Amino acid sequence: MTLAQLKVFVLVSRLGSVRAAAAALGVSEPAVSQALAALRQHLDDPLITRAGSGSGSGMELTPAGRRVVTIASQMVNLAVEAEAAVRQSNGAAELLRVVTTSTLAQSIVPSLLQAFTARAGGIEVSLGVATTTEMAALLEERLADVALGPRLPGLDAEAVMRYRMTLVAHPDLRVNGGGLAGLRWFVDPTGPDPLSDVGALLARHRVPASHVSVFANEKAAWSAAAAGGGVAPAIDHMVSAEVDRGVLARLHSSDVPVDLLLHVNSLGAPRRSRAADKLRRFTRTPDAMQAMYRPDAGVPVSKFRPPVYVTLWS
Amino acid sequence: MTLAQLKVFVLVSRLGSVRAAAAALGVSEPAVSQALAALRQHLDDPLITRAGSGSGSGMELTPAGRRVVTIASQMVNLAVEAEAAVRQSNGAAELLRVVTTSTLAQSIVPSLLQAFTARAGGIEVSLGVATTTEMAALLEERLADVALGPRLPGLDAEAVMRYRMTLVAHPDLRVNGGGLAGLRWFVDPTGPDPLSDVGALLARHRVPASHVSVFANEKAAWSAAAAGGGVAPAIDHMVSAEVDRGVLARLHSSDVPVDLLLHVNSLGAPRRSRAADKLRRFTRTPDAMQAMYRPDAGVPVSKFRPPVYVTLWS
């Protein structure tokens, strides 16, 4: 019984799927399946089984599994706590692990974190990308300290800023009879995640999967849209320069632009790290606002080469 | 950072010595030292250092070490709890791990445990031997559920029975001018442990180490005494047969025979296992009393061949 195995088990039970856990950990699916098998053998109990014994119906804990998952979760948390305790005792830099969606990781979040590290000394920030479902599980398991994105139910969430998502395209593009759903859509890797901003947009417009092209990052999607032949979702104030230069134009419909809220999510006050607390406080300052609205402050796109959607901390 | 490493660290810090921890775990001393080194490297902190940087002065936790022990201890406890939870959920036999002193392990305790397992169904008992100092640490770390022996401070102790420790020798042996300290003493492996019954007896009589011979078990010590040339401590009612047969005779002095109390020690009620609770209750019954006073009920001596003083549960 190793800590890694316990971490895997907890993550599988929280995400309800081996595949999802593998993705969240950034490893292959057999790796997860095998860790689970080892734990099952060691404890001599299936712990978690396929529910409908078919696909799609999720998984289900055995009685023993239910008891173990709570204990295992505590152990994983304590392991993180131990490392943090040492780091803090020795005055080393605190570690703040932030997760966000792929879309936000390319636009708003990097400049926010850059401003934060400059302001609050002695904190080392690392940024990871995850789907919305994963974000909650990652926070619960203390694999991340803060999640920036939509409001996560069951966690301590706080609205930070309002941002507008628009659709952009080549200025000459005309929408024909089929409506927006008839066009080609160029999206970043959050597109396939139905809970993400972009995924929700695709769902609302009932865009068939065959019309969607996934790009490594948002900028690549705009470029494709600027070249003509399709539309791309974008965060409004990040494309203002391109719109001003006439390279792109905003499209309008009943659904776009749409105003969204960026939240800071973390565990409740007693359970979250000091660094997480500091970031929460920082997001309320004018400095933070200014950083988030600065359009050109993105990190170099190269940092987000595929596979973007998988990041992990050991 | 593995659970085994954490267990080692906690045990070292509780016993205050690498050697003692190695003995308690039944492994060589470098094994412990190395596990500690791995943890130190991983956490980048010495965690625990020699106090006076000399021999005998014990060890001392660093600030980070102090914080880590408490966390590590919880983790180790939770690991045990997880396994117990599964076992219980599945109706498998509960596991009761008992530690006792070497002296008692050869005499009173086996017949007690034998009676207990016969009475309380579905409990699997395993017996280990440890020094008095180790017993407390083993209970704290949940490496054992119950300790049978002297009262352990800081734990939930309950007196179970009174037993008498006598000195036996060949019937013809006469004590000369030097008193008892001038004789050869034949003792079992608890002799070198100054906190044990036998060790305390040696200390009170100021027996020099050169006069002490350590035998693999108590019966071997009696045999040597019966052959003449020395004395051996023994639990009174276990040698009554030999005394009746004239093979051995009891010696008397201001200090011997001495009456001692056997205690059941375990963690406090909320923290101890159900099986531990059952054993505690059983010790209050007449059946338990009868079993403990039955002189011939020892387990075969072969089970206690050296190394006796080492015990091991993984």
Add this chain to the structure above:
DNA sequence: TCGCCACCTAACCGAAGCCTTATCGCGACA
């Protein structure tokens, strides 16, 4: 100053952990 005691380090070795790719099993669903 010699030797002992307690801890650390080195070197080696087998077992287990943990990752990969490839393949199988099995419901669900068109």
Add this chain to the structure above:
DNA sequence: TGTCGCGATAAGGCTTCGGTTAGGTGGCGA
């Protein structure tokens, strides 16, 4: 009835763990 999705299993390789024995180091006491 194929085939798709998803989990389990097989096989293979690298790394780490955890154990051993042997030898090094540095106070402390006689």
